[in-house]
Amino acid sequence: MSTHFEVIVIGAGISGVGAGARLRGAGIRDFLIIEAADDFGGTWRANTYPGCQCDVPSRLYSYSFAPNPGWTRVYAHQPEILSYVRRVADTYRLREHTRFGVRMTEARWQPGPARWLVRSDAGEFTARFLIAGAGPWNEPLVPDVPGLDGFPGEVFHSARWNHDYDLRGKRVAVLGTGASAVQFVPAIAPDVARLHLFQRTAQWVLPKLDHRIPKAERWAMRHLPGVRAAVAGLEYRAMETLGRGFRRPELMRGVQALARAHLRATVRDAELRRKLTPDYTIGCKRILFSNHYYPALNRPKVAVHATAVDAVEGNTVRGADGSAAEVDAVILGTGFRILDTPLAGLVRDGDGRSLADHWQGSPEAYLGTVVTGFPNAFMLLGPGLGTGHSSAFAILEAQLELVLGAVKTAREGKWAALEVRADVQAAYNARLQTALAGTVYNSGGCRSYYLDTNGRNSFSWPWSTGRLRTEVGRFEAKDFTASSSEGLRR
DSSP, rough: OOEEEEEEOOSSHHHHHHHHHHHHTTTTEEEEESSSSSSSHHHHHHHOTTTTTTOOOOTTSSSSSOOOTTSSSSSHHHHHHHHHHHHHHHHOGGGEEEEEEEEEEEEEEETTEEEEEEEEEEEEEEEEEEEEEEOOOBBBBBOOOTGGOSSSEEEEEGOOTTTTSTTTOOOOEEEOOOOTTTHHHHHHTTSOOOOOOOOSSSSOOEEOOBBBOOOHHHHHHHHHHHHHHHHHHHHHHHHHHHHHHHGGGGHHHHHHHHHHHHHHHHHHHHHHHHOOOSSSSTSSOOEEESSSHHHHHHHHTTTEEEEEEEEETTTOOOOTTTTTEEEEEEEOOOOOOOSSSSGGEEEEEETTTTTHHHTTTTOOOOTTTOOOOOEOOOOOOOOTOOOOOOSSHHHHHHHHHHHHHHHHHHHHHTEEEEEHHHHHHHHHHHHHHHHHTHHHHSSSOOOOOBBBBTTTBBBBBSSSSSHHHHHTOOOOOEEEEETTTTTTEO
């Protein structure tokens, strides 16, 4: 069995599947996808919590080269998205390129032979090119709460939901009020005996314009491409309109007024409404969408603790404000290691220094895709590409254009290695940070996962989706240093 490939892709989620499909479409067959899990799906395989649903319209949350006219809801639920991703993988025959149950332990650049050595728990592989497709929503963030590891009841993260544990009749504490919690809290609230929601920071929540798509509309989507394009175009323009507000915070007043009206209409209790009202500009943190979250919090058996958790003592969860709750189970809705992804500690340059060593707490890349010091390596959904208004698929596909352009150029030029120039990366990131300074992400008055441990925004893209497609989706050879058997060239 071969252990050397032209391309190795790490991860078989939407990034890995997209990379594999585009490689095959470009006529490249000598590639391997390695995946620690037992099937395709990534975050949509891992997140199976009750109520799990996308917050991007389904028609935009798909590959442009594999449209799905059969979405059953405006915002698809997890099983339907997972089924779609796996169907695309099978359509492009990616199973024959994929080894499941293989966990990468290290990827190291070897300057001499100009190749990547990938170590795993299933042995070693080598490749000319490395595509890291593990994504930022991969590793659950478990808070460092004193006493949590000694809690005698059940503890699990929303991304590792324990379906064998029956929540009916249980006293449950939920830590965190992010995008996952606003979906699973309404799903479990009717069944539990008591639910204690610990909210460190209030979140802005907008109503979700969701509904089941009628069969007639699905027929039109399938058989009338013009209708599908028109509807997707309207949804795209609506999201881009919201995106202008992220870049010009003063435009968010109307959106914030809508969120405040949604809160006022669904939460009658003034004290609860006060707890749920954020003190920052909408968009500074990720905007949440739900028609069911606020009604769930109105239930008499639901208590909202507007505080961080200070400690866990036996069965008691204690808030920093002195409140306490005795519970049988703790569910962590605390999100993911977005900016300190474990992958950064596993990918190493020719001197053995990891991405994390290079970044020192502030991830950066050129166009969110390539990093100086790491030749022939590409990162999908990397730093500086996150938006609050567009689909991850749009970002991913722009990056794949750059990746394929680089691979094609290297092949045609018989170049052994391509590496982004340090001055190009530095200039790009300086421009990125300057543009971010005026956005709501940086100036909205909150602390979010967009900001890294150094207080720098290493997550967000400060411009439009159209500009992202244009800038990111283009390989420019002049931005790279290329090496061949004849030596170094630019």
